[in-house]
Amino acid sequence: MATRRSVSKVGPETPSDTELLELLAAVTPVADHKALRPWRLITLRGDDRRRLGEALDEAAGTIRGPGEHNAKPFRAELLIAVVVSPKEHPKVPAWEQHATAAGAAHLLELALWRAGWGVMWRTGLLTNAPAVRAAHGLAAHEQLMGWLYVGSINDSFRTRLLGSNRPALDPRQFLGSMPPAQTQA
Structure with a gap:
């Protein structure tokens, strides 16, 4: 897990x-x-990526010339849309369910990394624009949390990663304890 890296250019x-x-x-x-x-997860392959590009362009008000397309969804052959689909429950608030969905997406990133795949979780300001939501078939209560761009890792990049001596972040900055109890006057 400590060696996981986002791979922006996958094969x-x-x-x-x-x-x-x-x-x-x-x-x-x-x-x-x-x-x-x-x-839930939605896989986008082949023509699905063109449809996503068109939805992103519609959301942005971008008009392209004949034969042009939005290249962003073509950065990988496989995109996996991460969707949070909260359920009504008196003991589980929506924010907790969003955390679960994010946790599932990150576990999938780790599983893909462990299996040798490159992954980059991408989002953007238009992620939940109406056209993008419609392209994914989202229900009114659902939200798109972005896409995992998945593909092979270039051998030279893999070699560079293996030889990397990038130090891990100091974990002490993330761990603390509760402040002392306040005394009542």
């Missing part, structure tokens, strides 16, 4: 849907209060 090979299902076994134990499973 053309991708895991199959069968391989993705196997990797999802590592995701399903995500912390999930009341086991609501408030998340």
Whole structure:
């Protein structure tokens, strides 16, 4: 886990849907209060990426010339849309369900990384624009949390990663304790 890196430029090979299902076994134990499973994933391959590009352009008001397309969704052959799908529950607030969905997405990133795939979680200001939501078929209560761009890792980049001596962040900056109790006057 400590070696995981976002890979902004992935290659053309991708895991199959069968391989993705196997990797999802590592995701399903995500912390999930009341086991609501408030998340789902949508794979985008092939022409789905063109449709996403058109939706992003519509949301941005971008008009392209004949034969032009939005290149962003083509940065990878496989995009996995992460969707939070909260369920009404008196003991589980929506924010907690969003955290579960984010946790599932990150576990999938880690599982893909462990399996040798490059991954980059991308978002943007238009992620939940009406046209983008419609392209993904989201229900009114759902939100798109972004896309995992997945693909192979270039051999030279993999070698560079393995030889990296980038130090880990000092974990002490993230761990604290509660402040002392306030005395009542």
